Amino acid sequence: MLHILLTEISVSSIRSQVSLFLTTFQATTMVAFNDNFPCIPVVDLSQNSASSLIVEACESFGFFQVKNHDISTDIITTLEAKAFAFFELPQSAKEKDVPRPFCYNTNSIGRRGDTGCLEYLLTSVSNSDNIHSNDFLTLANIYISPIRKMACQILELMADGLKLEPRNVLSRLLSDDKSDSRFRINYYPPCAGMELGFGEHTDPQIISVLRSNAASGLQILKDGIWIPVPPDPSSFYINVDDCLQVMTNGRFKSVKHKVILSENWKQRLSMIYFGGPPLSAKIAPISSLMKDEEESPYKEFTWSEFTTSVANTRLDFDRLSPFLKSPN
Numbered sequence: 001m002l003h004i005l006l007t008e009i010s011v012s013s014i015r016s017q018v019s020l021f022l023t024t025f026q027a028t029t030m031v032a033f034n035d036n037f038p039c040i041p042v043v044d045l046s047q048n049s050a051s052s053l054i055v056e057a058c059e060s061f062g063f064f065q066v067k068n069h070d071i072s073t074d075i076i077t078t079l080e081a082k083a084f085a086f087f088e089l090p091q092s093a094k095e096k097d098v099p100r101p102f103c104y105n106t107n108s109i110g111r112r113g114d115t116g117c118l119e120y121l122l123t124s125v126s127n128s129d130n131i132h133s134n135d136f137l138t139l140a141n142i143y144i145s146p147i148r149k150m151a152c153q154i155l156e157l158m159a160d161g162l163k164l165e166p167r168n169v170l171s172r173l174l175s176d177d178k179s180d181s182r183f184r185i186n187y188y189p190p191c192a193g194m195e196l197g198f199g200e201h202t203d204p205q206i207i208s209v210l211r212s213n214a215a216s217g218l219q220i221l222k223d224g225i226w227i228p229v230p231p232d233p234s235s236f237y238i239n240v241d242d243c244l245q246v247m248t249n250g251r252f253k254s255v256k257h258k259v260i261l262s263e264n265w266k267q268r269l270s271m272i273y274f275g276g277p278p279l280s281a282k283i284a285p286i287s288s289l290m291k292d293e294e295e296s297p298y299k300e301f302t303w304s305e306f307t308t309s310v311a312n313t314r315l316d317f318d319r320l321s322p323f324l325k326s327p328n
């Protein structure tokens with residue numbers, strides 16, 4: 001049975017075969033395995049300890065769960081219902097009635113041949129986007145605006161924890177009118193067997209804020225082991241992205257993650273805000289985080305250069321490697 005499951009999925013490397021084995025095995029021995037998995041760090045934004053917990057989580061996992069945020073449940077569930085209504089339309093209607101400026105895609109991720117068992121809507125988001133041409137976009141903007149504020153709040157708590165001044169040194173990149181952020185809604189249809197939903201990758205921006213319905217599937221890589229993330233629709237999940245790894249000179253690690261769908265699985269719907277800097281922003285370590293004599297392993301680059309390079313690579317490619325001063 002294990003053998004059949006493994007051969008059903010096309011995976012390219014031995015490493016992913018091993019991880020798939022762990023995922024499959026874990027699905028059948030959930031209790032025993034869960035006891036051995038390190039718990040995903042949880043941050044309660046209303047607590048004084050939030051800034052130090054955020055720094056700890058970003059150093060150890062590059063990922064954490066946020067509880068006690070103040071994003072209205074109504075906004076979340078209304079957008080989610082609207083998204084489900086779109087994805088459940090007949091294929092021809094979805095292709096004809098894409099809620100612009102979103103683009104709609106199915107099974108194919110990026111331009112380099114990555115595939116996954118999903119459909120998605122993706123758009124760039126502008127901070128000053130007040131005129132909305134349709135219902136869906138209006139709702140998406142009502143959702144994105146407080147999410148961006150929460151992302152900025154988290155980056156400011158992070159700056160406090162790192163003793164950075166001014167405390168908006170990170171958040172201003174997202175609140176800038178020219179911030180190049182994105183918003184994506186992923187829909188994973190129910191599937192018959194175990195399938196790859198979204199291949200392993202890191203997100204290239206500064207931070208990503210993910211919220212999903214109660215369907216599982218997301219996994220993060222820690223110390224060589226894929227850890228399943230238990231879904232919680234009332235929480236948000238934060239990723240350290242590639243630019244934040246560079247800005248902290250590797251003190252924070254951008255988290256590798258993927259989505260693996262399993263049998264008897266219900267539809268997963270995730271909504272992700274990718275907080276990115278303006279295209280012209282220079283991405284380099286923050287000098288006050290550098291110890292004496294410490295050097296950056298990266299050449300300096302702009303977000304525009306990085307995002308162009310990322311667009312030309314496969315999902316699982318180490319996207320920062322072309323920017324290393326001495327190639328691996």
Ligand SMILES: O=C(O)CCC(=O)C(=O)O
Binds near residue numbers: 184198210212272
């Ligand atoms: O859909 C998910 O849960 C994760 C997707 C993801 O990692 C992405 O869209 O970058």
Ligand SMILES: [Fe+2]
Binds near residue numbers: 201
């Ligand atoms: Fe991602």
